[in-house]
Amino acid sequence: MMISQKILVRVCMALFLLSPTLTTKAGAAGGHGEKFEPGYFILDHIGDAYDGHLFDWKGKQFSVPLPVILYSKQHGFNVFLSSKFHHGHSAHAGFHIAMEGDHRGKIVETLADGSVARPMLDLSITKMVFALFVSVAVILWVFLSVAKAYTTRGMKAPKGLQSLIEPLMLFVRDDIARPAIGYKYRQFMPYLLTVFFFILINNLMGLIPIFPFGANVTGNIAITMVLALATFTIIMASSTKTYWGHIFNTPGVPWWLKIPLPLMPFIELLGVFTKPFVLMMRLFANITAGHIIILAFISLIFIFGEMSVGLGFGSSILSVLFIIFMSFIELLVAFIQAYVFTLLSAIYFGMAVEEHH
Numbered sequence: 001m002m003i004s005q006k007i008l009v010r011v012c013m014a015l016f017l018l019s020p021t022l023t024t025k026a027g028a029a030g031g032h033g034e035k036f037e038p039g040y041f042i043l044d045h046i047g048d049a050y051d052g053h054l055f056d057w058k059g060k061q062f063s064v065p066l067p068v069i070l071y072s073k074q075h076g077f078n079v080f081l082s083s084k085f086h087h088g089h090s091a092h093a094g095f096h097i098a099m100e101g102d103h104r105g106k107i108v109e110t111l112a113d114g115s116v117a118r119p120m121l122d123l124s125i126t127k128m129v130f131a132l133f134v135s136v137a138v139i140l141w142v143f144l145s146v147a148k149a150y151t152t153r154g155m156k157a158p159k160g161l162q163s164l165i166e167p168l169m170l171f172v173r174d175d176i177a178r179p180a181i182g183y184k185y186r187q188f189m190p191y192l193l194t195v196f197f198f199i200l201i202n203n204l205m206g207l208i209p210i211f212p213f214g215a216n217v218t219g220n221i222a223i224t225m226v227l228a229l230a231t232f233t234i235i236m237a238s239s240t241k242t243y244w245g246h247i248f249n250t251p252g253v254p255w256w257l258k259i260p261l262p263l264m265p266f267i268e269l270l271g272v273f274t275k276p277f278v279l280m281m282r283l284f285a286n287i288t289a290g291h292i293i294i295l296a297f298i299s300l301i302f303i304f305g306e307m308s309v310g311l312g313f314g315s316s317i318l319s320v321l322f323i324i325f326m327s328f329i330e331l332l333v334a335f336i337q338a339y340v341f342t343l344l345s346a347i348y349f350g351m352a353v354e355e356h357h
Contacts, residue, residue, distance in 0.1 A: 036306055038299035046219060046291050047105055049127045050082040050097065052211035061087050064211055066130055070095060072109055072119040082124075095119065131215035132223075135202050142197070172196050172342060180346035181353065188349050191234060195227060196342040203287065203334030207327070218337070219287035221280070228280035231345045235272075239352040246354075247272065275348055279341060286337050290330045297322045 052064040065083035075094040084092035088099060098108045098116065107124065108116045125133075142165060149162040158166045177185040177192055202217040217223055247268040249258070258264055297319040305312025 036299075036302040038296070038303065041299055041302075042292055042295045044105070045295055046216045046288060048215075048220075049105070050085065050107065050124060051087070052127050052130065054211055063087070066127065067125045068095075068107065069123040069125070070107065070119045071121040071123075074109060074111065075119075127211075128215050128217060128220055128223075130212055131202075131205065131217050134212045135198070135205055135217065138201055138205070139197055142201075168197070168200075169193060176339070176343050176346050180343065181350040184353050185346075187238075188234070188346065191230070192342050192346055195230070195345065196338050199227075199283065199341055200335060200338035203337060204331075206287070206291075207330055207334065216288065216291055218283055219291060221284050224280045224284040227283070227341070228276040231279060231348065232273075232276040234345075235275075235348050235352045238349060240355070242354055243352050275344075279344055283337055283341055286333060290326065290333055294323055294326050294330070297326070 050068060051066055054062045054064065056062070063083075065081040067079065068082050068084075069079050070093075071077045072094075078093045078095070080092060084090070085097050088097040090096070095107050095109050098104050098106055101116070103116065103118060106118060107122060109119055110116055142161065146162050146165045149159070153159070153162075157163075172193055173185070173189060176196075177189055181188060199218055205213045206216055206218065208214055248265045250264050250268055253264050301312055301316045301319050304315040
């Protein structure tokens with residue numbers, strides 16, 4: 001049964017390039033006589049890790065070790081490579097990777113009383129952080145190359161990478177910023193272009209199953225929270241008297257909804273804080289959902305395979321077809337989510353700088 005699972009995993013990897021961690025997680029969850037746990041399998045895939053998995057060979061895991069940077073009162077300041085943990089099977093310098101419990105998958109230390117706790121400071125370069133560095137390097141390379149092309153080629157027709165990026169930049173300017181913000185759109189263009197390409201590039205990189213790609217960056221709630229906070233900060237910094245006047249004295253609303261109980265001002269003020277929250281959750285939920293759906297179809301193969309080897313291979317045909325379909329949907333969602341986040345940010349900016357009519 002263990003052999004059939006490995007074959008199925010490699011077939012899915014070769015055809016659809018789902019994830020660099022697929023064989024590792026499936027082997028850990030369903031190999032060596034253990035029952036396959038789809039919940040752990042899916043969560044391990046979309047979660048973070050302290051190394052970048054490459055492939056399995058003859059029962060051994062090959063991965064790229066990443067820097068671990070920790071500080072605790074008990075063990076002090078420590079810097080070492082994640083390979084010291086031997087994929088979670090060994091401890092090093094008083095630290096180890098928790099395999100179960102509330103801190104599952106995180107580095108913990110055993111205290112003097114025998115309890116397990118997280119270190120005071122964990123600045124490790126995890127798979128997610130490393131993917132962020134790579135995406136920033138890609139974005140810098142793309143835009144510096146395009147900027148150089150404009151300076152060297154002047155007003156000639158775009159060529160190469162320039163011909164790919166320029167239509168997207170014009171799309172953000174003409175179809176998002178101008179209609180939503182108005183004539184003041186120029187001051188927001190640097191941020192809107194940055195957030196659009198950051199989300200788009202990270203979404204596309206998350207679909208490439210070769211390290212250092214394949215990380216679920218935009219499906220991480222911390223990343224989407226920072227993006228939403230950036231939008232919220234710009235709204236607050238750019239808001240005018242008219243914007244706050246519409247919140248506390250909404251025009252066109254009956255007076256009895258404002259006095260004596262300020263119902264509408266309370267709702268409008270609450271909306272100021274719910275807008276960035278919606279931005280955060282929308283991006284996080286949509287990106288994460290796509291990964292979960294694909295992994296759920298992979299899990300079905302192993303669930304049925306535990307019942308019968310033939311049933312596992314039979315269900316793999318249907319699962320593979322759905323995986324192909326969802327992979328194309330994920331390509332579309334990668335662009336849609338970048339567009340939606342940028343559009344909603346532009347709409348909120350337009351509301352903040354709107355002048356009194």
